[in-house]
Amino acid sequence: MTTLTAPPTSTTPAAPTRAPGGNAVSQSLTLAWRNVVKIRRQPEALMDVTLQPIIFTVLFVFVFGGAIAGDWHDYLTYLVPGLLVQTLLFATSGIGVALNNDISKGVFDRFRSLPIARSAPLVGAVFSDVVRYVTSIAALLGFAAVLGFRTTQGLPAAALAVLVAVGFAMCLSWVFVFIGLKVRTAGAVQGIGFLATFPLTFGSTALVSADTLPGWLQAFTRNNPVTHLIDTVRGLLLGGPVAEPLAWTAAWGALLLAVFVPLAMRAYRRRV
Amino acid sequence: MENTIEASGLELSYGTTRALDGVDLSAPAGTVLGVLGPNGAGKTTAVRVLATLLRADSGSARICGHDVAREPQRVRELIGLTGQYASVDEDLTGRQNLVMIGRLLGFSRPEAHARATDLLGRFSLTDAGGRPAKTYSGGMRRRLDLAASLVNRPRVLFLDEPTTGLDPRSRNEVWDTVRGLVDDGTTVLLTTQYLEEADELADDIVVFDSGRVVARGTSDELKHRTGAQTLTVRPVDRAHSPVVAQVLEQVTGSVPSTDARGTSSVPVPDPALLGPVLDQLTARGVAVSELAVRLPSLDDVFFALTGSTTTTPEASLA
Numbered sequence: 001m002t003t004l005t006a007p008p009t010s011t012t013p014a015a016p017t018r019a020p021g022g023n024a025v026s027q028s029l030t031l032a033w034r035n036v037v038k039i040r041r042q043p044e045a046l047m048d049v050t051l052q053p054i055i056f057t058v059l060f061v062f063v064f065g066g067a068i069a070g071d072w073h074d075y076l077t078y079l080v081p082g083l084l085v086q087t088l089l090f091a092t093s094g095i096g097v098a099l100n101n102d103i104s105k106g107v108f109d110r111f112r113s114l115p116i117a118r119s120a121p122l123v124g125a126v127f128s129d130v131v132r133y134v135t136s137i138a139a140l141l142g143f144a145a146v147l148g149f150r151t152t153q154g155l156p157a158a159a160l161a162v163l164v165a166v167g168f169a170m171c172l173s174w175v176f177v178f179i180g181l182k183v184r185t186a187g188a189v190q191g192i193g194f195l196a197t198f199p200l201t202f203g204s205t206a207l208v209s210a211d212t213l214p215g216w217l218q219a220f221t222r223n224n225p226v227t228h229l230i231d232t233v234r235g236l237l238l239g240g241p242v243a244e245p246l247a248w249t250a251a252w253g254a255l256l257l258a259v260f261v262p263l264a265m266r267a268y269r270r271r272v
Numbered sequence: 273m274e275n276t277i278e279a280s281g282l283e284l285s286y287g288t289t290r291a292l293d294g295v296d297l298s299a300p301a302g303t304v305l306g307v308l309g310p311n312g313a314g315k316t317t318a319v320r321v322l323a324t325l326l327r328a329d330s331g332s333a334r335i336c337g338h339d340v341a342r343e344p345q346r347v348r349e350l351i352g353l354t355g356q357y358a359s360v361d362e363d364l365t366g367r368q369n370l371v372m373i374g375r376l377l378g379f380s381r382p383e384a385h386a387r388a389t390d391l392l393g394r395f396s397l398t399d400a401g402g403r404p405a406k407t408y409s410g411g412m413r414r415r416l417d418l419a420a421s422l423v424n425r426p427r428v429l430f431l432d433e434p435t436t437g438l439d440p441r442s443r444n445e446v447w448d449t450v451r452g453l454v455d456d457g458t459t460v461l462l463t464t465q466y467l468e469e470a471d472e473l474a475d476d477i478v479v480f481d482s483g484r485v486v487a488r489g490t491s492d493e494l495k496h497r498t499g500a501q502t503l504t505v506r507p508v509d510r511a512h513s514p515v516v517a518q519v520l521e522q523v524t525g526s527v528p529s530t531d532a533r534g535t536s537s538v539p540v541p542d543p544a545l546l547g548p549v550l551d552q553l554t555a556r557g558v559a560v561s562e563l564a565v566r567l568p569s570l571d572d573v574f575f576a577l578t579g580s581t582t583t584t585p586e587a588s589l590a
Binding site: 026027030031033034037038041042105106107109110111112113114115116120 | 323324325345346348349351352353355359360361362363364368372373375376377378404420421424
């Protein structure tokens with residue numbers, strides 16, 4: 001993480017009791033701590049990422065499982081990697097809502113008037129959302145395990161799957177950081193979040209194999225970054241090719257960062 | 273010596289609205305500059321420019337000699353900002369808010385806690401320090417916000433309508449705090465809609481209207497500018513008020529008005545007329561319980577300058 005702090009351009013002595021300067025990483029972690037404290041104070045803030053994976057699992061496995069796979073148990077195995085990524089995507093859109101609230105309540109004005117790295121409030125928000133991501137994954141895998149889901153590739157591979165998924169979510173969350181800074185109201189942020197995540201998750205291999213889709217949709221699905229991530233997670237949990245989808249996932253993650261971090265920073269600087 | 277706050281020719285537009293239309297401001301170290309004006313006059317916009325939250329379209333501003341546009345980080349090390357709306361995090365406790373800011377400023381954990389303890393004590397929030405800020409009363413919230421802006425011991429403090437919506441007791445507490453800070457050498461820029469507040473705290477006052485400074489000076493200078501002073505006389509015995517009115521008319525040549533309590537007042541061109549009035553009243557055996565030459569209130573001044581009355585505290589609370 002590079003700090004965006006301007007280099008000191010003056011040799012005037014600092015205020016009498018100026019604290020030793022913090023750095024961008026510790027400032028981001030401090031602001032991440034702030035968000036985690038808020039979650040601890042209001043555990044209901046994690047309700048969406050806890051209940052949603054469970055409800056989706058029940059809906060998809062028992063409503064569609066028989067029709068799609070002939071047997072709900074077989075479908076559960078296919079579905080878990082897809083649901084894992086889907087719930088993660090829904091969890092990422094929450095960051096835009098939270099940032100929008102911070103701005104409208106004036107909390108960000110305080111941060112902006114402090115001599116800290118410009119990126120710190122945004123990076124801190126992205127870091128702290130890891131709590132939400134891990135919670136949603138734990139809820140999903142826990143519930144799936146109760147229904148009989150088992151990984152076949154061992155615990156280290158499963159841990160890597162979680163790591164890759166969380167890492168990608170942190171890259172994707174910058175898209176929602178940008179949207180959260182650009183859009184006026186928290187409600188609108190949420191609406192845009194749903195509009196973006198539905199086509200990405202349903203137009204992927206999350207729920208069905210791409211082979212069953214019409215040609216034009218296959219083209220979208222096969223190039224959808226979410227598909228690459230799901231294939232990676234599926235490979236790491238259940239076996240199958242990992243290297244290629246992992247490389248695509250990493251490339252997409254890097255691309256999202258390269259595009260949306262600067263956009264978000266610019267929007268943050270301009271947001272009044 | 274250079275002024276601690278120095279701004280010249282600040283202009284800023286939102287679309288077609290000119291929020292700042294060539295604003296000049298200056299405040300020497302250790303003084304309070306009061307920025308007075310009705311809602312929408314550009315007070316908050318000016319503060320946001322000086323506090324590096326907004327960039328002016330043109331013009332320049334310096335805090336302790338540092339340009340707000342070119343050296344914003346340096347300026348941020350020197351300032352504290354208390355916004356029009358308390359910008360503490362409602363979900364955190366008072367202590368957590370202060371510790372968070374200390375940590376952001378590079379304090380170690382023990383240092384940040386020590387500073388928080390110190391500030392909570394100073395603002396009578398020690399007992400409430402462990403409670404989330406959203407449970408605080410309006411006055412406590414404002415005190416916490418003020419404390420939050422003091423963690424870095426700023427040389428310049430911006431207070432954007434610090435007492436709007438506060439009850440008189442909380443308001444007085446804020447005033448006392450501001451006076452204490454100024455005694456310690458802090459320079460304060462205070463925006464307010466309340467003339468009384470500017471009168472109480474500010475060394476210099478600028479009056480904003482429609483993005484422009486329409487008047488500046490000390491409170492007394494501004495009062496003198498609108499001209500007429502008022503001579504008021506109240507006899508001990510209300511039965512004497514016709515005599516008082518007669519004397520006033522003789523000496524000043526204007527017809528005085530008398531209120532229900534028997535106090536007569538009349539505009540006077542020269543405070544020296546006080547002597548003849550007193551002599552005449554003494555000669556006629558009228559005992560006086562109140563005799564004063566009063567400058568016009570800042571309210572009168574404000575009305576004369578902007579053509580609008582200020583919002584009364586009661587109205588803004590509604």
